[in-house]
Amino acid sequence: MPAPPSLSRHERINRADWEREATSFEERHHRALARHGAMGWGIYHLPERRLRMLGEVAGKDVLELGCGAALWSIALAKARARVVGLDLSPRRLEQARANQRKARTFFPLLEASAEKVPLPDSSFDLIFCDYGAMTFADPYRTVPECARLLRPGGQLTFATWTPLQALCHDRERERLVPRLLRPYFGLHRLGSKGSVEFQLPYGEWVRLFRENGLAVERLEEPRPAPRARSSFLAPEEEPWTRSWPADAIWSVRKERDPPSPSARRRQAKR
Ligand SMILES: C[S@@+](CC[C@H](N)C(=O)[O-])C[C@H]1O[C@@H](n2cnc3c(N)ncnc32)[C@H](O)[C@@H]1O
Numbered sequence: 001m002p003a004p005p006s007l008s009r010h011e012r013i014n015r016a017d018w019e020r021e022a023t024s025f026e027e028r029h030h031r032a033l034a035r036h037g038a039m040g041w042g043i044y045h046l047p048e049r050r051l052r053m054l055g056e057v058a059g060k061d062v063l064e065l066g067c068g069a070a071l072w073s074i075a076l077a078k079a080r081a082r083v084v085g086l087d088l089s090p091r092r093l094e095q096a097r098a099n100q101r102k103a104r105t106f107f108p109l110l111e112a113s114a115e116k117v118p119l120p121d122s123s124f125d126l127i128f129c130d131y132g133a134m135t136f137a138d139p140y141r142t143v144p145e146c147a148r149l150l151r152p153g154g155q156l157t158f159a160t161w162t163p164l165q166a167l168c169h170d171r172e173r174e175r176l177v178p179r180l181l182r183p184y185f186g187l188h189r190l191g192s193k194g195s196v197e198f199q200l201p202y203g204e205w206v207r208l209f210r211e212n213g214l215a216v217e218r219l220e221e222p223r224p225a226p227r228a229r230s231s232f233l234a235p236e237e238e239p240w241t242r243s244w245p246a247d248a249i250w251s252v253r254k255e256r257d258p259p260s261p262s263a264r265r266r267q268a269k270r
Helices: 009-033 071-078 090-103 139-149 163-168 202-211 235-243 261-269
Strands: 061-065 082-087 109-111 124-130 150-161 214-220 247-254
Touching (some): 009 090, 071 082, 071 124, 082 090, 090 109, 124 139, 139 150, 139 202, 150 163, 202 214
Parallel strands (some): 061 124, 082 109, 124 150
Antiparallel strands (some): 214 247
């Protein structure tokens, strides 16, 4: 299916990549992603029932940004959340529809980019993803979009790589190595050909959240259990994650009475 003309270059690259990779991603990771009632965080699928990042979801309006095959969203819909699943890739959304039929659990699935969501302001109480669009879309676009879509007091929670992972990831060999391969300052867009990911220095994430009226509540960098294995890593990469954190799980909350973005920028300059 051709990409909509409105997409930017990195959105087109990533859409094409997920169209190509949809089947093999499912083959490699479905079993792991389905563990813990399909509510697991990060590359080791640490159970939500232990981390409790989301809190009570029953009765909440929830958006999954980059839902893929929508296992997480189906689990939350079963927990009585009112869910919308959004993804850029038509093939991933086909997988989501197939899983909805299997689970007999239905909710809206939207083909769109997380950088420009065609939904009204203040539509959601919770926006979340587990290595979804917050990994593959530009945070300078997605963070303001999430702030717009959240109601006052609403929560944005997402798992993605740590900045440290970005510094130590050899993109040619697709391996984590115990060496710093690129500068920390200026971290932003990573990769260009097959797929594009985004990362920011910690201070820049916090500044971006604050500029958009989002207060940081938690940042988890979980350490995997000694014998845990990840379907996302080669065996020789596992020692890396015993010494350094690969996953960052951020949780931020929209202020109840936030100043306007321009007032906030003026405050930050003082
Ligand atoms: C690693 S998958 C994770 C999804 C989900 N957690 C799962 O278990 O399948 C990343 C997903 O993000 C989607 N994605 C990438 N860029 C996006 C964007 N700009 N907007 C929305 N979705 C995007 C991809 O199509 C893909 O389905």
